Amino acid sequence: MVETSPLPKGTKRYDPSVVKDFLSTALIRVGVEPNDADLVGDVLVGADLRGVRSHGAARLSYFIVRLEKGTLNLHPNFDLKMNTNTTGLLDADNAIG
Structure with missing residues (x-):
């Protein structure tokens, strides 16, 4: 996976644990089980920390919309x-990720 460009100057930075808690809480509010929400939060924050912002916290709205629609x-x-x-070939049954 190709890493994205550096953050623009002046971009606000937040503690990763705060971002993870925010992501997990948002997912729990739309019905995701707490353990699953924590795992998704860890994965999204990890992507951001590696500089792959396209697969990080920016995905939250994508997941929420699709969870609310049932897709x-x-x-x-x-x-x-x-x-x-x-x-191996795994059928994930339209799970998050």
């Missing part, structure tokens, strides 16, 4: 369709 599944059933020594 993302709050209770997915993961199904490993194929598994070899080098490759």
Whole structure:
């Protein structure tokens, strides 16, 4: 994954734990289980910390809209369709991510 350009000058910075808590709380409010919301928050903050802002906190509104419309599944059933020594195919049942 290609990292994005540096943040523009004057961009506000927030403690990652504060951002993660905000993201998790927002996801819980639309029905995501707390443990799942914390995991998603960790992943989004981690992407931002690596400089991949397209896959970080900016994704929150994308997830919320799709959760509210029902196009993302709050209770997915993961199904490993194929598994070899080098490759696997996982059907994530429209889960977040």
